[in-house]
Amino acid sequence: MLRLHDTATGTVHPLVQRDAGRVSIYVCGPTVYDLPHLGHGRYALVFDVLRRFLLFSGLEVHYVSNVTDVDDHIIDRAAAEERTEADVAAEYEARWWEAMDALGVLRPDDTPHATGYVADMVSLVAGLQGRGVAYETSDGVYLSVDRIAGYGLLARQPLESLRAGARVAAGEEKRSPLDFVLWKKAKPGEPSWPSPWGPGRPGWHTECVVMSLDLLGDGFDLHGGGQDLAFPHHENERAQAVADGRDFAHHWMHNGWVMVGGEKMSKSLGNFTSLTDLLGRRDPRAYRLLVLRSHYRSPIEVTDVTVSDAEKGLERLDGLARRFALPDVLDAAPGGFVVAGTGAATDADADAVARFNEAMEEDLDTPSALAAIFELVSRAHSVADGGGPRDPAAVRTAGTVAVLCGALGLPLRAGTGEVDDASASLAAERDQARRERDWDRADAIRDRLVAGGWTVEDGPQGTVLRR
RNA sequence: GGCGGCGUGGCCGAGUGGUUUAGGCAGGGGCCUGCAAAGCCCCGUACGUCGGUUCGAUUCCGACCGCCGCCUCCA
Numbered sequence: 001m002l003r004l005h006d007t008a009t010g011t012v013h014p015l016v017q018r019d020a021g022r023v024s025i026y027v028c029g030p031t032v033y034d035l036p037h038l039g040h041g042r043y044a045l046v047f048d049v050l051r052r053f054l055l056f057s058g059l060e061v062h063y064v065s066n067v068t069d070v071d072d073h074i075i076d077r078a079a080a081e082e083r084t085e086a087d088v089a090a091e092y093e094a095r096w097w098e099a100m101d102a103l104g105v106l107r108p109d110d111t112p113h114a115t116g117y118v119a120d121m122v123s124l125v126a127g128l129q130g131r132g133v134a135y136e137t138s139d140g141v142y143l144s145v146d147r148i149a150g151y152g153l154l155a156r157q158p159l160e161s162l163r164a165g166a167r168v169a170a171g172e173e174k175r176s177p178l179d180f181v182l183w184k185k186a187k188p189g190e191p192s193w194p195s196p197w198g199p200g201r202p203g204w205h206t207e208c209v210v211m212s213l214d215l216l217g218d219g220f221d222l223h224g225g226g227q228d229l230a231f232p233h234h235e236n237e238r239a240q241a242v243a244d245g246r247d248f249a250h251h252w253m254h255n256g257w258v259m260v261g262g263e264k265m266s267k268s269l270g271n272f273t274s275l276t277d278l279l280g281r282r283d284p285r286a287y288r289l290l291v292l293r294s295h296y297r298s299p300i301e302v303t304d305v306t307v308s309d310a311e312k313g314l315e316r317l318d319g320l321a322r323r324f325a326l327p328d329v330l331d332a333a334p335g336g337f338v339v340a341g342t343g344a345a346t347d348a349d350a351d352a353v354a355r356f357n358e359a360m361e362e363d364l365d366t367p368s369a370l371a372a373i374f375e376l377v378s379r380a381h382s383v384a385d386g387g388g389p390r391d392p393a394a395v396r397t398a399g400t401v402a403v404l405c406g407a408l409g410l411p412l413r414a415g416t417g418e419v420d421d422a423s424a425s426l427a428a429e430r431d432q433a434r435r436e437r438d439w440d441r442a443d444a445i446r447d448r449l450v451a452g453g454w455t456v457e458d459g460p461q462g463t464v465l466r467r
Numbered sequence: 468g469g470c471g472g473c474g475u476g477g478c479c480g481a482g483u484g485g486u487u488u489a490g491g492c493a494g495g496g497g498c499c500u501g502c503a504a505a506g507c508c509c510c511g512u513a514c515g516u517c518g519g520u521u522c523g524a525u526u527c528c529g530a531c532c533g534c535c536g537c538c539u540c541c542a
Contacts, residue, residue, distance in 0.1 A: 031540095039541085041542090042542070071540095155470080155537075155538070158470095161468090163538090164538085165470085178538095226542025228536090228540095232538085255542075263535080263536095264541095268539090289491095293479070294479080294481090297472085299472090299535075305492095308492090309478080309491075310479095310492095312492060312493095313491055313492075323506080365481070366481095368489075371480095373490090374491065375490075378506095381505095384506085386507095443503080446502095446504095450504095455505090456503085457503090457505055
């Protein structure tokens with residue numbers, strides 16, 4: 001049984017399933033007004049790994065993640081670029097999925113869009129107003145936070161201390177500084193939908209309540225996102241659900257920051273690197289490995305050094321795949337993973353698989369899970385050094401590595417990459433020179449290849465080139 | 468001001484009240500190799516500071532120092 005840290009309690013406890021064998025998850029997705037940055041990439045990877053591990057464990061998963069396609073940022077960008085809001089949202093949503101595909105993040109089972117749920121949101125807000133927990137002002141409708149039992153649950157502090165630190169903007173008509181907007185009245189030129197309060201648009205915190213409950217139902221298992229969503233976003237979602245008398249998420253999971261030079265990466269600090277940029281320059285799998293190398297709740301530094309470090313780790317895994325010509329296991333049906341030879345595997349293999357599972361089940365301890373994998377890598381090589389790459393025990397161990405990596409969404413690459421004709425003929429020339437024991441010529445050719453960016457290895461069939 | 472997190476060997480980064488090590492990267496030595504590369508073997512007595520509990524603490528408790536974050540849009 002998977003145990004996970006729960007933001008609501010501050011403890012690690014079992015992820016209880018409302019429906020046995022089936023896990024329902026809602027993860028807050030992107031607001032599509034700009035390129036995704038590394039922080040988006042991290043949360044997407046963290047929850048992708050969670051989802052894959054649940055599938056790997058034989059569970060069914062209903063994974064829902066939204067796209068916020070109506071929002072002030074989108075409106076601002078559209079105005080600045082003299083485009084429609086829909087046009088801006090469509091462009092950046094497309095860029096989002098490109099990045100997700102590059103990262104190997106599985107598509108959600110459902111991807112609700114805020115604009116598709118406006119009528120339901122209006123109903124919710126009207127209902128809240130009817131119950132007297134929401135009130136109208138000149139610019140919108142707000143929720144009265146002090147009417148909510150347990151407000152502050154996810155912030156992990158009581159309402160009073162939250163209120164003490166709250167900043168108050170001038171000219172606000174809110175009754176309490178923590179009250180938040182449910183509905184925004186449209187200004188001229190802004191996109192709008194009809195409502196009892198006149199034309200307007202929903203506030204950000206409302207969409208996820210409506211969409212998660214609609215698609216997953218009351219009392220769904222897990223709600224997640226980046227740490228910065230815990231408060232106020234998730235707190236406010238929960239507040240609405242509570243006020244509406246609904247049973248909301250039973251478990252809350254939040255991942256830690258991407259840091260830059262010791263500071264949180266964020267839009268407001270302007271210190272962000274776009275995910276699109278990183279994926280264009282580096283092996284996308286390196287970012288996944290980098291994310292997996294630290295615990296999901298710890299901050300991670302993403303720098304050239306840490307990315308390079310991850311790439312070298314990846315090289316070690318790919319090296320194993322090359323030696324054993326391991327197939328790409330990622331294409332296997334997500335729920336159909338079978339741990340290679342679990343029954344027939346050596347005790348050492350079974351032990352490593354057990355350690356992998358135990359690590360993952362204890363709050364997704366991916367660093368320890370990776371340690372188990374790397375130990376298998378060493379042993380596969382070690383056994384093959386004695387019995388050759390066809391040695392059944394070595395092959396089985398290597399296969400286990402591929403399966404476990406697959407469970408983490410990390411495909412291994414056995415190929416050496418495209419080798420151009422000129423380089424291939426140089427390699428052939430070198431092999432000829434080596435057969436003639438003309439070492440000077442062979443080494444000169446190798447130097448040329450290395451200068452051309454190749455890694456040159458002597459394999460059983462002669463020179464092997466790879467980038 | 469309130470609340471929370473973190474401080475592990477050159478770097479990254481798990482974990483644990485003591486008996487044998489996380490793991491990766493880098494570095495040193497050896498094996499293999501025509502030489503390399505890849506791979507294998509061996510190597511580093513690390514746990515912020517000061518106290519306390521304990522037979523024994525990096526691991527528990529307290530204080531302190533330092534760093535980071537949330538309380539505002541933010542993954």
